[in-house]
Amino acid sequence: TVKGEVLDLACYIGHEAKGLKHQQCALTCLKDGQPMGLLTEDGAVYLLLADHQDGKPFNETKNYAALQVEISGTMYERAGIKAVSVESVKKL
Incomplete structure (x- = not known):
């Protein structure tokens, strides 16, 4: 289980875009x-992966762009x- 802010990695890596001010762009991306x-x-970044058995939690996570979640x-x-295969997601 890991907790943190859901990122659009293209914008985060390209120009450190994060947080609520970037939410609409992140949702679109x-x-x-x-x-x-x-x-x-603590500043670690994990690549989020769709679980091969059930991609629904991964797709649901996209709706939480810029928000805090707990991923198992x-x-x-x-x-x-570092990567996590998203098996469940909970908005914090």
């Missing part, structure tokens, strides 16, 4: 297929990239 991430309180799922780290 995520719905258009940009990669989604999670920014934790399998965590991975490869080549310096």
